[in-house]
Amino acid sequence: MSAAILSGPPAAQALLDEARDRAARLPHRPELHVVRLGEDPASVSYVSLKERKALEVGLGSTVHALPDTTTQPELLALIERLNADPAVSGLLVQLPLPAHIGSGAVLEAISPEKDVDGFHPVNVGRLWTGDAALPPCTPAGVVALLDYYRVPIAGRWAVIVGRSTIVGKPLAALLLARDATVTIAHSRTQGLASLTRQADLLVVAVGKAHLITPEMVRPGAVVVDVGVNRVGLSKSGKARLAGDVHPDVAEVAAALTPVPGGVGPMTVAQLIMNTVLAAERLQAGERVTELVSTAAMS
Numbered sequence: 390m391s392a393a394i395l396s397g398p399p400a401a402q403a404l405l406d407e408a409r410d411r412a413a414r415l416p417h418r419p420e421l422h423v424v425r426l427g428e429d430p431a432s433v434s435y436v437s438l439k440e441r442k443a444l445e446v447g448l449g450s451t452v453h454a455l456p457d458t459t460t461q462p463e464l465l466a467l468i469e470r471l472n473a474d475p476a477v478s479g480l481l482v483q484l485p486l487p488a489h490i491g492s493g494a495v496l497e498a499i500s501p502e503k504d505v506d507g508f509h510p511v512n513v514g515r516l517w518t519g520d521a522a523l524p525p526c527t528p529a530g531v532v533a534l535l536d537y538y539r540v541p542i543a544g545r546w547a548v549i550v551g552r553s554t555i556v557g558k559p560l561a562a563l564l565l566a567r568d569a570t571v572t573i574a575h576s577r578t579q580g581l582a583s584l585t586r587q588a589d590l591l592v593v594a595v596g597k598a599h600l601i602t603p604e605m606v607r608p609g610a611v612v613v614d615v616g617v618n619r620v621g622l623s624k625s626g627k628a629r630l631a632g633d634v635h636p637d638v639a640e641v642a643a644a645l646t647p648v649p650g651g652v653g654p655m656t657v658a659q660l661i662m663n664t665v666l667a668a669e670r671l672q673a674g675e676r677v678t679e680l681v682s683t684a685a686m687s
């Protein structure tokens with residue numbers, strides 16, 4: 390057997406097309422604002438990808454590139470200004486931040502209504518109460534990928550390997566909300582292989598190249614590989630990437646996401662969708678305020 394490949398780009402394009410259509414129906418163009426500190430090459434490249442995708446679907450995009458000597462009060466003052474600006478629909482601060490800045494305080498300063506990364510504690514809580522207004526991008530992108538390929542979720546046993554706050558834990562909330570039975574494994578889990586072999590749906594977000602081998606996968610399972618690991622350089626000098634799942638798993642699984650080209654493109658597409666979702670809510674709120682003030686005047 391050779392697994393079906395759940396390729397990210399077509400699923401990501403479908404999400405971007407939906408974001409473009411929904412944005413075009415809004416009275417004001419959604420605007421994504423990204424704050425970046427310093428010139429870390431990975432951050433520079435992620436931020437420019439986000440900007441490119443936003444512009445591609447007709448959103449506005451502004452990058453606030455600040456020096457890495459920016460103080461925490463200066464950064465918080467900028468966030469406060471962007472929170473208060475009605476033209477800003479989505480706001481994110483690119484992580485990691487320099488060591489002198491507390492990322493917790495920064496993430497909490499972003500208005501939950503504009504928090505397109507879905508990292509604010511209010512949005513983390515809403516995810517677990519089932520009102521995921523702005524879900525975190527990678528886990529929501531995984532669910533969107535499964536939906537695009539019509540992979541059933543309800544009633545399935547999902548095993549997630551990895552319990553980070555940006556991937557494993559929020560994905561558990563999203564899959565639970567879709568009626569999967571969810572087990573989360575981590576570095577202290579005993580007998581990992583016996584657990585992963587039970588999974589109908591196995592999602593791996595660990596950061597260890599080829600951790601999951603074919604013997605750890607139930608024949609016919611659907612396997613989603615979130616991991617991105619640099620494993621040396623190609624002949625052209627570019628970084629070679631490997632997932633957390635060994636490629637031979639394709640001989641056992643019914644379906645598998647590739648690395649690169651699987652979950653990665655979904656993450657940025659979901660960020661763009663989140664910007665549109667934030668704009669829809671903010672602009673609906675504006676409309677209600679307008680109606681209330683018109684009613685009060687008449």
Ligand code: NAP
Nearest residue numbers: 527551552553556575576594595596615616617652653656
């Ligand atoms: P993380 O914060 O380092 O968390 C890794 C998780 O894996 C932890 O929960 C850890 O357990 C668990 N773990 C470590 N070794 C393990 C083992 N041998 N067996 C079972 N579990 C183990 O990582 P992350 O931020 O979630 O990212 C995970 C991977 O996804 C990375 O490769 C990252 O680059 C990739 N990623 C990709 C995207 C994308 O868009 N494609 C987005 C985000 C992340 P403990 O909690 O016990 O330490």
